[in-house]
Amino acid sequence: MNLNNKTILITAIDEFIGLRAAELAIAQGMKVKGIQSSSVQDQTLKNLGVEIIVGSITDEKIAQRACQGVDIILHTAQLAEEAGELKPFREINVGGTLNIAKAAKQAGVKTFLHLSTVLVYGFNYANQITETGTVASDNNPYCQTKIEAEIEVLKLNSPPDFGVIIIRAGDVYGPGSLPWIVRPVLMMRQKLFAYANDGKGVMNHLYVDNLIDAIFLAIEKEAYGEIFNVTDGEETSWKDYFIHLAAMEGLPAPMSLPKEEMKLFLRVRNQGQKLFRKKADILPESVDFMSRLYPYSIAKATNILNYKPKVDLEEGMKRTHQWLQKTDIQKLMK
Template sequence: MNLQNKTLLITGIDEFIGLRAAELAIAQGMKVRGLQSSNNHKKIQHLGIEVIVGDITNPTTAQKACQGVDIVLHTAQVTQEGGSLKHFREVNVKGAVNMAKAAKNAGVKTFVHLSSVMVYGFNYPDDVSESGPLASDNNPYCQTKIEAETELLPLNNPPDFGVIIIRAGDVYGPGSMPWIVKPILMMRQKLFAYANEGKGVMNHVYIDNLIDGIFLAIAKETYGEIFNITDGQNTSWKEYFMRLAAMENLPAPMSLPKDEMKLFLRLRYQGQKLFRQKADILPESVDFMTRPYTYSIAKAQSLLDYKPKIDLEEGMRLTKEWMQQTDIQK
């Protein structure tokens, strides 16, 4: 499929991944429409595109958004480390299925669902591939990403309607909340630590590499397929967070035992709840920051000819440039 002049609908266009996808799609000559839940258009005003405000779980909104569209990139989701399973299920499963069915009814050719490597849980085999075992590990994010994939794949019916699943790694870059903004804000307050000496692997993917992988999958019409997309670098958690601290000229973070960290964050979270403050970091985040192994990107390299163009060194340099121009506390 030639992507030029195709109309792309991006759900969650006002969020980190959706916004960058829109910018890169326009740069490639695509026409972009956005769907977002908030009425705040500040982030996307510079793009000059049509934005529909509404809920992805609403069939009428979804149908309206999908009219006249060639491709849907569904990025809208709940991305917290923990919380109510009911809330996660409403957005991550019901919302995804609602958008896919609306797209199918509207004659959309391609539906790309942004899933996550978290479908493998927290203790998966090393170099796990797309056929590897899935595990929710009692986490609502992991659980609902698995459920969404399970309900979406049966809708795949090419050539009329094709579904592609992208299991993204740990997406970082300018605007990334979990891997850039939150850790830096915690580091500035001297509240950040990494667990278990920073052992294990952060399977980072720079935002532009992820979007490149998504566009390759669409162009090659790989319908019914699932792809792990990461940078393919074997970076320890310690190295990543040390680089992040150095980028801001902050002291190197310390290490704590995993159980000790979880206890501290649990007590902090309970205190914030008591004083009706919004939690800045949940205890479950420790599980996300201590995963032990790599995810294989061999399938994406083989079928998509995916080659990550931006390595960690360059990704951190680009992120530092953004940080110097941005007040991340706002």
Template sequence: MDLKHKAILITGIGEFIGLRTAQLAIAKEMKVCGMQSSADKAKKAQNLGAKVIIGNITDSASAELACQGVDIVVHTDEIAKEGGSLEEFRKINVDGTINIAKAAKSAGVKTFVYISSALVYGFNYPKNITEEGPLSGDNNPYCQTKIEAEKALLQLNNPPDFGTIILRAGDVYGPGSIPWIVRPLIMMRQKLFAYAGDGMGIINHVYIDNLVTAIFLAIEKEAHGETFNITDGQETTWKEYFTCLAEMAGLPAPFSLPKDELKLFLKLRYQGQKLFRKQADILPEAVDFMTRPYAYSIEKARKILSYEPKINLEEGMRLTQEWLKKTDLKKMVNS
């Protein structure tokens, strides 16, 4: 598929992944529109020249309106945090996803790309796990609802009329990434950040532009009905990543704590924030996310999509550093 002049709808267009997808789609001379529940975040995309509908993906009327005249939908909108109510996650991550997909199908959209997560494999999985799985919700609402959404979307796949593509993104970092850049740096500056144990598990990082490249490759190749793991293809330990992040920001190397101690510290911190009615900045479940053991395989994406991550960790950190020089991190967390 030739992308030039194609109409693309990006859900969550004012968020980290959505906004960068919009920027690079505009560079490809695509007609970009978006859907965003927050008017303030919508302005970021509108300033790029994108047409944005303010609405929620769970609202059928808004979803139907957004999908009119669209060739491609890239669905990035989600609830992404370490823990919480399964009902809350399911409303957006499952019901919202099904709602926007059905609206897209009804409107004649040909390609629907779902940005899922490699966290569908849970926290303990085999080395170099492929798209064949096994999948595991691991009693975590984020993992569980991403699995549920994937299953529902594959049932709607019916090319050439309506083709779904699932991209299981690794740990997406780069300018604007809250979990892997902004929040750790804020905690490092406050001398509150520690990685768990010996930090020898693997962070499956993917630089934001590498992920967006994979999105466009999947659309161009019309890989309907397929699922792909997308990472930078590097085996970087948690210790290496967070040490690199600290160095990039001119901060001392972070220290480590045993996994159980770190969980206890975060639990007490969370309870204290609740007591004083402050919004929690990090949940104890974050430790599970930061202690995953192995790399995911990206061989399928390499073979079928000709995906080859161009930006490695060193270059990704350099680009992030340039952004960091002109950014107030606290404003990002509070926005």
């Protein structure tokens, strides 16, 4: 598929990945529409002339309206928190995904790309796990509902009329990334950040532009019915990643704590935040996310899509640092 002059609808267009996807889609000559839940329009999107529809992805009328006249849907909207009640995760990650996908199919949209996550493999997966590897929720509502969403949306795959592609993204970082840039940097500035178990294991980082490159390659190749793991393909330890992040900001290297001790510290911290009616800034369950041991295989994306990450960690951190220097990241957490 030639992407030039195609109309793409991006869900959660005002968030980190959606916003960058909009910029890069327009740079490729595409027309962009977007769904966002907030009524506040991002200035970048305004300047780009993107057509914005305000509403929830769980709203049938919003979905039907948004899908009209669209060739491609990039579905990035999700509830992405480390823990919580299962119901809201299921409503958004499964119900919202199905709502958009069904509306798209009904409207004659040709391509539906669902942004999933490598966390469908859970926290205790095999080294270099491939797309045929066992998925596992490990009793986590985010992992569980992302697995469910993949299963349900693939049932709708019926090319050439309606093709579904799934990208299982690694740990996406870059300007605007809350879990891998904003939150760690804010905690480092307060000397509250630590990594678990000496930072052993692999941080499967994925620079946002590399992710969007992979997305566009999958759409161009019309890789319908396929699932792809996508990371930067670098085996960077958690320790190296967070030390790099601290050094970039001119901050001291973070300390290490045993995994269970770190979880206990965060539980106590969260209880204190509740007493003062503050939203928890980092949950104990985040330690599981930040102590995964192994890399994921990206061989399938490399072989089928000819995916080659263009931005390495050094360059990605450089671009992120430039953004941090001109951004009040405290405001992003409100």
